Amino acid sequence: MFYSKNVPTLLGEMIAVRSEKGVCMLNFLDGKTTTQQVKELEKIGEIIYNDNDEILNQLQGELDLYFEGNLEQFSIPIDFIGTEFQQKVWNQLLKIKFGETRSYKEQAIAVGDLLAIRAVANANGKNKISILVPCHRVIGSDGSLTGFAGGKNRKQFLLDLESKQLNLF
Template sequence: MDTIFIKTPLGITKIDGDENGISAITAGNDGNISAPDQYPVHLREAAVQLEEYFEGKRTEFTFKLNPAGTEFQQKVWKALLDIPFGKTMSYLELSKILGDVKAIRAVAAANGKNPLWIVVPCHRVIGSDGSLTGYAGGLWRKKWLLDHENPIKQQTLF
């Protein structure tokens, strides 16, 4: 397993993976930024695509994913991939899509265990009342990501 660290507007992002795909992308404030010329070949595309996302040039990711999780978690993460860029969905709506409205807490828990920050867009899942609820990277990051993906940018008055 190889690891690199890239600088993003939301802090230092850690990317883990190998030739089988990217297994984890996490946000934080720790880690030494990796030199792009030293990125392992199997992590290079993920770094490039994340940089393009933050520059506003990319709305979907195409590199190979390989997250570790239970069968149920994998099912939830796969459903998250279907939430379009710039859109949100409630935990209840996601539970309905997965076929069991009563599984809302399990869906929320699986969402919270998502190891692929941004790429598997758990930040696009909100409360039924539109509130920003639960986000492992911090609610301020979730708000930033949703604002970044919003096609209608709020203009400042001053």
């Protein structure tokens, strides 16, 4: 069984879903993969909307602090639902420090297989936990923005926010 809640952010409304272990999905409602990811979770268990869920309310509070520029490290527990390889890639995403970026090549090396660049990029694209698991911090080797399920404008915003180049006030 999963619990969900819609979470408003500066970049648009997101859907947050958690299992008993932690947040297993956080994506923009209008994201390219959101509908598919919800369907994947529904195959595993029922998703119950709960606007008063303690963990999801804590997540909303931490996201508010993050967007205000007052939080660099989330404390919400995470539950990765994916293949062993995907989980390995996602765990490496967690090691990219706030305000830093990594290329797909560097991400593949961090995972332990330089030849797996495409597989790493594919796993990044299947990340169900936006922002908390910072796939937005992975960019092209030439510094270009690459795909992001929430859109490249949001990716740029997040990178600017984290590099302190964005003045929100």
